[in-house]
Structure formats: structure tokens, C-alpha cells
Amino acid sequence: MEVKRVFVGAGCNRVVNNVSCGASGLVSFGAQNAVAIFCPKTAQILTTLPGHKASVNCTLWLPNSKFAFKAKQLEQHFLLSGDAEGVIILWEYSLVDAKWRYVLQVPQAHKKGVTCITAIMVSQQEAVFASASSDGTVNVWEVVFPSTRGGDCKLSCSDSLFVGQKPMVALSLAELPGNSKQLVLAMGGLDNKIHLYCGERNGKFLRACELKAHTDWIRSLDLSLPVYVNGETSLLLVSSSQDKGIRIWKMTLQDSSASNKKQQTSLASYIKGPVLVAGSSSYQISMESLLIGHEDWVYSVEWQPPSTSSVEGIECFQPQSILSASMDKTMLIWQPEKTTGIWMNVVTVGELSHCALGFYGGHWSPNADSILAHGYGGSFHLWKDVGIEYDDWKPQKVPSGHFAAVSDIAWARCGEYMMSVSHDQSTRVFAPWLNNTSVENEESWHEIARPQVHGHDINCVTVIKGKGNHRFVGGADEKVARVFESPLSFLKTLSHVTSDNSSFSADIQADVQILGANMSALGLSQKPIYVQAASTPTDRSNTEGFDTLETVPEAVPVVLTEPPIEEQLAWHTLWPESHKLYGHGNELFSLCCDHDGKLVASSCKAQSAPVAEIWLWQVGSWKSVGRLQSHSLTVTQMEFSHDNQYLLAVSRDRHFSVFQINHKGTDEINYQLVAKQEAHKRIIWSCSWNPFGHEFATGSRDKTVKIWTVETETSVKLLLTLPPFKSSVTALSWLGLDSHSNRGLLAVGMENGLIELWNLNSRGGDGHLSVQNASPAVKFDPFLCHVSTVQRLSWRNPQKSEDSETVQLASCGADHCVRIFSVTIT
Template sequence: MAAAVIQTCHVACSANRTPHVVSWSRGGTIAFGTCNSVALYDPQERRVVCTLNGHTLRVNAVRWVHREDCAPESHLISGGSDCRLLVWAAQNGKFVQWMECKGHTGPVCAVDARYTHTDAHILVASAASDSTVRLWLCDAKQAECLHTLSFGSGFMMDVSLALLPGTKVPVLACGGDDSRVHLYVQSCEQKLQRVMTLQGHEDWVRGVAWASVGGDLLLASCSQDCLIRVWRLCAKSGKGARNAAEEDDDGVIKMKEDIFQVQEEERDVSSVFAVSLETILAGHENRVYGVHWQPPSYTGGQLQQPLRLLSASMDKTMILWAPEEGSGVWVEQVRVGEVGGNTLGFYGCQMSPDGAQILAHAFHGALHLWCKDQKEDGEWRPGVVISGHFNAVQDLSWDPEGEFILSVGSDQTTRLFTPWRRRDSKQATWHEISRPQIHGYDMQCLAMVGRFRFVSGADEKVLRVFQAPRNFVENFANISGRSKEELLASSDCVGLPEGASTPALGLSNKAVFQGDLSSGARGDQQQLNSVSEQYQESYFQPINMNEPPPEDHLLQNTLWPEVQKLYGHGFEMYCLASDSARTAVASACKASKAEHASVLLWSATTWRQLQALACHALTVTQMAFSPDSLLLLAVSRDRTWSLWRRRDLASGAHPHPHRRAHTHHLVM
């Protein structure tokens, strides 16, 4: 008998809530930290190809080690809250843990790396919450800490490595909570020496990034003061520093330059470099957390660095900046993002190797992808990207037909995943197509009751029943390749509302019918002019989807209406179970006494309580009905389990609860 082969079909995950946790490789693979792992995501295949497991706590920073020839990367660096810095290397088509850098005593928050002489020697810079920045040299044998910079009670929020123009001397930029950018060069003794401090920002510097342009270096720094500053570092020959903005010999006004000198060990010469402020980019309305230059590429056999800078802010937007062709003034070319919603902005951004796609990761872990339309007018449109819970998944349940999965998590959401069957691809990929419930409590359990109906429980005493709206059924048919007419004609889809919306400051999803849509449109202007504009409900707008929706649609237009609340438990909900006959639902809550540990049985048709099954003394942690719906098994924290048998299945609804079931409990 042949051995069974188990393969990963789908990984649903999101990025961790840290600014430097996403990195896009020249080969096209997106690496991001998710919980204690590093996920490698292929945006072309739209799936996670593998996860790298090595950290014992949350991954905070991820960075590819880019090659000078722009070839696909073979090394990846990750830093985590376990104070470890791991180097991953490609071996036989897979990434394995290659080296570990030990020394930090606090969570690592930022990393950067580059090759020195060969691909086997990697120079790594890391910043951690122990108020230090460390420089490492990794080779095939060991990871050596070359130097440690201590900042007392201060913190460096980001680091970036480059080589000084025309030399092999590494230069390190550090952005800190002192609102300054510190520049260090590696001296002859392999140690870091501070050569300059760049001032101008008025709040914490959150991100720094180098780019090599025309023999000079450009350094972009972003800050919580909502501004981005671009600095130019160039080699000097014979001229001194300008003490202020002044005219040169040609009568052109140039900015102030600061000079520093570096001794090169290999050539035994001294070189002079100057740093000046190139431009200040003002356009964001909130803290700017990330900047990223468009990656260089080979054009006509020469390496070209496009002058395009991407920035991400907590104002929920990304901006693509570039200088105008005629004047050279840096201007905003593209702005993408969200309007409204309940998200809290972007933590970081990345650009694809060809510059045709841009990616941001949000405060709630969601990845936001925009793609440039190459066929039409070059407009940027949202793209399909991976999604998942950003906190612990507590429970999940299959659709009775096995076509989709519902899951609930501590991120206070219920999510629905199903395969997307595209016409241009034979292989289906799984995606989140609906977020039926966005709650104010952490979700704990759920149970499917029929094809398009489920019951969920959270850290509250109430059970909530949800029914799929008509707009979801239509979109589910489009994405999954099922017949829309067949689904809408089923008994589960009779008299459905169009969608659902969440009332202002409420927890219950309200059904939206066809008549509500027209009246809602007429009342939009009145709502906008009302005093309580900030408390408006997230109103549903029907959408016709042939592909998985982006994050903003998931948040607003894929909710399911709540059709029933079930009261009866005295404490927070803990577990749920439903039978295959769609007639009963069993529920249990947290309990420290026998009076609260009863299992409650509910009718799945009338939603009335049928019976309270008293047996256990502590919380019932899990329950399951037998496939024939005749038996119910419950296990408890009191170290006992109980088995319950249904007395009279043939009588149907059982109008008398006390005749519904009796106990045959076995104690171990």
C-alpha cells in the first residue's frame, strides 16, 4: 500500500504588527513575519510557498540580502522578540537556518544586510530594544559581532547599510527616537565610527533607506512628524564645506554641505565626503512609518536606479514620489490607500522589482497590494493578496458541502475562505472572500448550521446567529465556479437580504434589503452634513466580484446579517457544536461552579432553549455530535467526560424539552 502524501494546500496568515516585518526580493518572493514564523509568499501563484520556523517569539524584522547583480536572493535575515537574529540560506531549493547571531538582550526591531566580498560573507546590522545597534560578520563558520553601539536610554528604530561612493567602506544609517539620523562608517579596526548626525526631523525617525544614484548615495528618512527628508551623500574633491545655503561659481544656490573624512585601508588613502539635504517631502497627514526605493535593474547591460520613492503612513495612504523631468522638483506621482473604514493606517511598504506593484502592511496585519494596469491608462488598482487572522485562531468549521471554511479568532473577526477557480489557471487557490462578523469581543467558537448559516460565541454571554446575504451567495458562486441560480434556489437562500451593515457604536450586524439601498443613497448627503458624522454606520454597498475582494471591501461590504441572539449562559462563551441533521446546537460557557457548567441545547429552527444538560463541575471545553446526530459527547476541565443520547429522534421538533435527552455519563 502506497504511503499517503500530505501537502500544504493553503496558509491563511497576516503580517505582524511591526514596521519592518515585510521584504520583497528581487526574485519576486515576499517574506513577512507572521507570529513566530517567516512566511514566503509568491504573489504570482498567490500562495505561501513555505514557512520558516526558528524563532520562539514574535518575528519583528525581515530583510532579504540583495545581490549586486539583481539575481534572486539566496539569504534572508530575521529578528524577533526572542532576542535572536537568524540567517536563512537557500539549499536545494529550500531555505534552512544557516546562522544565528547571539548577543542582543532585548527584542530585535530592525535589520539590514549586504554582501561584503563574496556571497559567503554577509555584513549584518541590527537594532534592538536593549538600546544597542550591533554589526555582525557572518560566514560559513560563525557569526561574529564586530562592534556594538550603545545609545543609553535611547532607541534606534531602523538601520540601513550601503557602501560609500567609489569605495568598499560600509556606511550605516540609524534613525532614532532622538529625531536624528546618525551616520557611521566601518573603520580599519572593523568597528563603527560616527561621522555625522543629520538633524531636521521633529519627532522619532521611523525609517531610513539608502539608494545609489549616479555615483552618489541618496538617503530617505521618514518620521512621526509626517515628513520625509532625502539626503545626498557624495564624494568631494578639493572643495570645502558650505556653512550655509550660498551661491557657487556658476551663481546656482545650493544647500549647506557637511563634510567628513574616511581613511580607506585597502588603498591607504583618505577620502572626503559631503552630505546635504536634497528635498523635503510633505504630503502625509499622519506619522510616516516606512520608505522604500524602487529596486535597481539592469537596462542595456548597465545597472540603473530609478528615482522613485514609496512611503507609507498611518493616514492610510501610500505615496509614490519622483522628481519632475524638467525642474527636478520632487512631486507626488501616485497616492493609493483607504478612505474611511476602521483600520489604523500602514506600518510599512515595499515595491516589486519592476516597480509595477506596491505593497503595504497595515496596523491589523492585512497586506494591501496595488498593481499598475499596463494595458489601459496606467491606473493603479487593488490586487488579490493573501490575508488571515492577526491573532490566535480559536475555532473553525467546514461548510457541510466542504466548499469553504469559517474561522474565528482573538482578533475579533469571523472569516470565510474558499478556493478561487480562475479561468486562466487550472489550479485553484484559497482566499478570504468574506468577513461575516467584525465584533467588539474576542471570538472563541462557532458552529455551522446548514449551508449558509452559523452560530458564533465570543467573550460575552450571548450567542449570535448569522445568515448569509444574497450578495455573498452571488459572489461566492462567481468565485467558486458554482451555479448562481442553483445556490439561490436552495432552501437556505430564500428571502435573503442584500447585505448587512454595522450600526454606529453597535455590535449587531443589521440586515440591508433592496429597498434600503435606494433610501440609503438618498440619505447619504444628509448623513454627511450631520453633526454626528464621525459616528456613522459602516453602510453596505453591493459589489459584483469575480475575484477575491481587497481589504477595504472585506471590512465593509461582506458582513452577514445577524438573525438571532441566544441568551442563557452566565459567563463568556467557550465552545459550540451542531448536529448533522441541522436540528440542534449545543453550547457551553466558562464555569467555576456546577451551576454554570451546564450544556445548553438549542433548536436550530425556532432558536428556543430545549434543555440544560447538567453534569460537569467546571468548564466544558469541547463537544461533538455523532454523525447520526443521536449522541453528544462533552469533555470538561473537571477531568470527566459525558455521553448523552437523544431519546426520541423520530418525533421531530420535540415540543417538550424535558423529553429531549437523558444522560448516560461515564466518569474516568
């Protein structure tokens, strides 16, 4: 059996130094405690690296885009990642076969979280990096990379500096011009000053001087490569702060012979700063420029990487261009005017997005033709310069995903798309977009809609099966379940995505009168926008110019003809809410729908039997048609059998219940408890029915999976217990392979993030009430799996058709990731 990764969707951790652009063209970022790698060309996340036990705070490529000019012959690139517990890990990436390797964990971890990592490539085989932590220390390391792939890295600690009670949150390293043995380390932090330290590569670093000018926390520092102007060798430092300002500092190598001459009194001599002494050289520091243009905290500044064409020997030209990113939702590019030399803002991007909630960092691509920002909502924003004669920056596709734990997933009734809900308070739709540019006509998955943006963490979702329009029910940390119906704009988008005008969409599109939905600024309900209303322009004159809480920008539902970017998703792809289901006494916890689309079952968090009852709702009229009582604590998962005869529920009270459901005519429903049994020693987290029979599986915190069968109308019998797993079992999904021999494949997801597949075969018996035997089919590679709890597993079509060899499995986890795997069954 072969398992391949099809898709990973994940958002970026909301921390400042989290993203790094590598000389390889790939981008790294932290997604909860995974290090995720994405390719800007395909807008796909390529892999996630497991290894951190805590949330990843910062990542840094060696070499990053700044040193791309030194990386031409390199076959291995390296990556550093630091987490919230102070651990730093070094990874190796091989360009030849695109494989990753865990190299080592840096010894002497910081006592608290790592806030920032900076590095310079001294040569192709050597680098020096420094890490800062909230424990008030800055460590400097020298690393020598192996000349062959898979060799050992030599790591030595040059120095550990204690910088005081106010920790440093920004670092930058550079070689001093005219004296390459000496390094300068710039640090900035919560005391509003920039501290400069000097030292040799493998020696101690000594405090050299302080630069005082900013009036609030320093947020970002970047030292340029050496600059040569009029025979003068200098180094430029750019700093940004929460005081909304950006400052450029210049360090000029002082010529010892010229220092004896009488200094001429000029304006420059009055604004000179301190002198930096490093070994036998000294550098005069002066403040070169103050850039004012942002209206909020400036979280990052970065020098443009040198264009690789202008390398002559080692001396490399530093372009006079700076990228800054701010919480005011803009990224600016600054360059000095040709004639006056005054730094001006020449490019502004991002100001139109009313949903980004500010940028946490901005980065150049290695050849400086595109810029990437990551925002407060875990989102990426990429602009590329597509102009030929003049600059023309256009937004590009980027990967997207949730930025908090993903709690549940559900497939559309025919598997056209997958829906996920998360504690980031959003519902997202992911679908395969036939990529017309590729030769093989491959499908690449993208987020195509964000039907619900909510004010509560969303815990569960179910897609309503059966005929009619696309509908789903979502349950959040509120006592109400909400029903959503797909608008016309989504149906039209879906016909683009699936690139076949399937019959259902044409019929439904004729009936749907709602084009999209709008969100009121202070409400939780999404109001419909009707087709007629959208065609007549509304009178907005009275709200022009007033940006108050009451007036939100009008949503304009869009039909997408290519994968959307963040601005479109967050605002223009909402679904209208059609009903609210009132009844539960606590926050909703799980939902499921039967396979005909007639009944929805819901449960909520519960500490007592009356609250733990399961409510049944009739689809369409949305009346409550039943309240099933059996459990005394939260019902964690429910599922209808594939013939809709039984409803299975598992609970924190370690019991499962099987109810028989009978439809008596159109409105009436009869239900009775067939069996209730204590099945495990700990909480039962998950359950799944055999698509071809009345067998079902339960998985528990006691690390076991048990297979049961409904024998008669009144009893359930244990068929089999799988050998104990290494971790709590948190998710199960059963795939039916063959209805005659009752053969199946059970996917098991665990608390440690790993996934296994087990073969279930029937022996003896009459094929229906048979004794099962189980054998392990395949364990997923940890690099494919989640890095923390698997919350839910779901096969795309649980009844596998005879002719297809590959099936798809979706999973979601506490690591903020949604994943889709293809499994080839041989």
C-alpha cells in the same frame, strides 16, 4: 500516506519592519512566531518557517529587491528573521527546487527584541548586515555565503555599538561612493536625530556625525545606491518620522583639490550640514529636500530599486523615485520634476480604504512595477502599474488571514467552504476558487467573505447542518451567542466560487430577501440590508461632508466574480445577524451543532458547577430546550455522535460526559446522563467521535489520547490508550475510512504545533463493540505544521467516500494560521 499543503491563511504581525521583498520575487513576513513566505503572482502563502520561540518582529531578504541587479546568477537566496526575544535566524532558500533550510542562529543574541535589520550585498557571496534592538545595541555582522548549496555560512561580528538609553528603530547601510571599502551606517531612533557611523567592512564603526531636523521619532531610513550627476559622486539618504515629514539628505564626495579654491557664496553654502569623514575621504552633507504630503506618521520610505536593464559593470543607476507609507492610509511615490528638480508626489494609492487603519510599511517589487503595503489589521495591499503609456496603478489580489490566534474552525455542511474565528475579532470564510487561468484547472483557496466583524475576541463557531440557508452560530468574549444567516450576495458569490449552480442555491436564492448587512459605528450587531432597500438610493445629502462617528460609509453588498481584496472583504461581505441567544453567565467557550441541524449546544467559561452547564438550543425557534449539568469547570469541547443519539462533552475538570438525546416530537427533547468519568490526569482539551460507530477519542494536557466506546445505555468502556505524545494533545478529529471494518484515521494536533495521523483498526469482537488497535500512519513535516498550539482539527468530510483517494484536513492554531492539507490514502 502522502501529505501535501493545500492552503495557508495568515495575517501579518502588527510591527513596522516586518515585511521584506526579495530579489527572488517572494515576500517574507512574520505571522506570530512563524516566518511566512508568499508569492505575489499567485497571492498564496507558500510556506511557514518554524524556529522562533517568540513573535517575529522583522525579516530581511539577502538580496532584497534593492540588490536584485546583483542576484542574476544566484541559485541560493538567504533570509534573516529577528524576534521579540532578540534571536536572529538565517535561512537558505534554493531557487532550483524551492526548498528551505535552517542555516544557523546568529550567536550573541540581543537581550531584548530585535527592532530592525538592514543589509547590503557587498558581492554575490558576501553581505554585511546590522541589527538594532530595544536593549540599546546595534550589532554589525559580516556573512560569507557558501558557493554550493547546503554549505556552511561564515559569520563574523564586526562591531557591537551601544547607542544609549533611547534605542534605534531604523537602520540603513551603504558603501560610500569613491571608497567602496568604507561603509556608512545610518541609524534613527527615539531621540529624533539621525546618527551616522563609518567603518570598514570587518573593522570597527566610528561615530561620524548627527543630522538634526526631524522633531519626532525617526521611523525609517534608506540610503540610495551611488548617484552620479555632472561629474559629482554622491549618496542620498531619505528619512521619515512621526513628525509626518520626509527629508532627503545628500552626501557629496569632496574633491581635495577643489577645497582650496575660494568658495562662492551661494544659497547652497548656507544650508550645508556637517562633513562626514571616512578614512581618507570626506563627504559634505546637505539637506536636499523636505517632502510634505502625509497627514500622519510616516512609517516607511524606500528608494526605487534600480531597473536591472541599466547595469553597466558595477556602476548602477539609482532611479530618482521614493515610496512612502503612512498611518494616514496612503502610499505616495515621489519624483523630482524634470525642469525645477522639486520633489513632487506623482502617485497616491490607498486613500479610499476606510478600513486599513493606516499602513505600517511600503515596499517596491524588484522590478518596481508593483508596490506592497501592510496595514494595522494584519492585511496586505498590493498595487500594480498596469498602464502602458502612462501610470495606472490597480489593486491586486493578496493573501489574507487572521492577525491573532485562530480559536475555532468549521466546515460548511457540504464542505464548500471553511469558516474560522479568531481573537482578532473577525469571522472569515475561505473557499477554493477554481483558477481558470491555470492549465490543470487547479483550485486556489482565498478568503471570500468576512461575515462578522466584532468588538470582542471570538472563541467558537459552529455551522448549522441540515437543509435551508447557510447559517452559523458564533460565540465570543461576551455572554451572548449570535446567529447569522447568509445574505443573497454571498449565495451568488458561492455559485461563482463552486462554479456549479447546485440546486440548493437556486431554491434558497428565491427566498432570501436580504442582500447583505451593515455595521453601526458604535454597535456590535450587524443590521440587514434588504433587496428592495438596496435598489432605491437612500437620501445621503444630509450627511455629506460630515465624517462623524455616527455616520459610517454605507456597506454595498457585492457579488464577487473573482477573489476579493481587503477593502471589499472588510466592508461589503458582512452577514446579517438573525438572533441572539441569552442564558450563559460567562464568556462563551465552545459550540456544536448536531448533524440534522436541529440542536445547538453551547458552553461558557466556568469555575463552578452551575455556570458550567451546557445549554441546548432549538434551531429555528432558538428556544432554550435543555440545560445539561455534569461538569464543575469549563466545558472545552462538545460533539454530537454521527447518529445524533449522544452528546459528548469534555472539560477542564478532567472528566468527560456522555448524554443520550431523544427527540420527543417536534418541540420536546429528553436527555439523560449515560456516563461521567475521570479520564485523564490533566485538562481534557479535545474529543472526537468515530463517524461510523459509538467509539470516541479524548485528548489531554497529560500528553495522552484514549479511545472509548459506549457499551450499553449506561456504561462507557476504555478500549485503548495511545503511546504518550511529546507534547500536550490539544486537538483531535476522527475520519471514518470504512464502515464495515470500522477502520478510521485519527488526526492528533499538539501544543508544539505538530500534527500526526494514527490508523485505528478493529480486531475481533463483532465489528461493532470491537477492541481497537492503533498504529502511527504519518507525522507531518514541521515545515507544513503550525509553530504554536494547534487549536482545532477538522476533516472536510468525516465519512470518506469509497472512491476518493484524497481527503482534506483543516487546522487552525495560535500562530494566526489557518491551514488545509490534502492526505492521499493508499
